[in-house]
Amino acid sequence: MCHFPVRDRSHCQSGSDVGLWRTFHPTGWRSLNFRRIIVFRTTKASTLPVGRALSDTTTGPAWVKGLLSNDPGMLRSLYAEHFPTVRAMVLQNSGSANDAQDIFQEAIAVLWLSVKEGRIIPEVDPGGYLYRVAKNKWLDTVRSAAHKHMKVVHDERTLERPSDVPDDIEERIVRLRGVYEKLDDKCRTVLDRFYFERKDLSTIAEELGVEEESIRTIKYRCMMKLRAFRNVIRGEEHEV
């Protein structure tokens, strides 16, 4: 997907691990449900302008490549480097260590999906981005009825969502999780290893002690189950 911040959308071009289809948003980030699809031809990576969307696993900063390939080492590194700052912010604002863990994991998910969908520019500082997202989410929590008794120490922020965080991204995460929850454990075991861990069929078959063809069939059937819930992910009222 080719989603650029409004200031950069004129650079929308093709070339990625997820295909050459690009979605252009004429009215910015709020137009997800009304977008039109335009097919662009492939351009060489070297011709892509600075500030392009991130979706190519062979270019960009290491943290971007790591997130695009679901590298657990990069996730661990981001956690170790940036969690302490978020933890301190949450603890200073009446939260617990567990609250900090939850908030940081949600922030990582937002960063990950933004990178996956090319909705973040490579020059962004991942630590600053995670902090802004986490802070925003925590302030939402603090403002909620259940936490009205909390005292917010650092409240100098603007109340608006950070400008570089797409405002529909959290809604998409909720919908994607809703779809994933439809899967049973057997499907999750196979699909996780194939799509998230990027293992090949023979490796998964060996790990699970079954034939490779069985894994192929399980994978197909499980994905067809998800297909049955396609309208859930699109937010439509009725399944087709």
Added chain:
Amino acid sequence: MSKAPLDKATFEAIEAYVLGRMSATERDAFEQRLVLEPDLRAELELGREHIRAVELGGLTRTLRTIAEQENASGSQGGSGWGRYIAYAASIALLVSVAIWWAARPPLNERLYAAHFTPDPGLPVAMSATDDHVFADAMVYYKEGRYGEAAQRWAPLLQQDPSNDTLLYYTAMVELVNGDAGSAMARLASVSDGSSTFKSRARWYLFLIHVKRNEIEQARALQLGTDTMYGERALRILSQLGE
């Protein structure tokens, strides 16, 4: 989008395209199909979303695992910079304790500091004394304004140099101000007579000797028999190794 089942071959073609596992030739051919087949485009979008949902599930699971490991390592004494900071803090604390231990005052001075408190002063009844200058000075003394008290007592002491009350309280001010030498002379004068301040003067003399580490002189005062200060004096001497 078609409601018909998606055949396995088309599904796997979409999957290979989304995961970037097609050759350039296969990709070009697939893209030509995409231009011509709207249903295939819709299936591609849907397949991409489903793969994203599975990836997000894997991400969530992985993050939980990392968090659990972080918590476990944290409960075992922290990790990374936190552990180094903890080590540094421990070392700094040990160094501070060592410096404090090496630089702390000797035992005799610490005992003096522990036991010395200025005499609380005499009660001053309003309008019940003819000596207003002395009474005013005593009020200053009791308020801790020792300099002002001494300033007012000085001319009185010049007029009556043997006055035990003036000698004693002037000595108190000198002790508070760290002038043990001057205080010692005045206290010795008081302790030699039959003053009501005699016992107290001897106690302060004893403390001055302790402070100066003049243990023999302190012991020579034989304060152990004093009903008021005997027990404390003996304890101090004991601590000093006497």
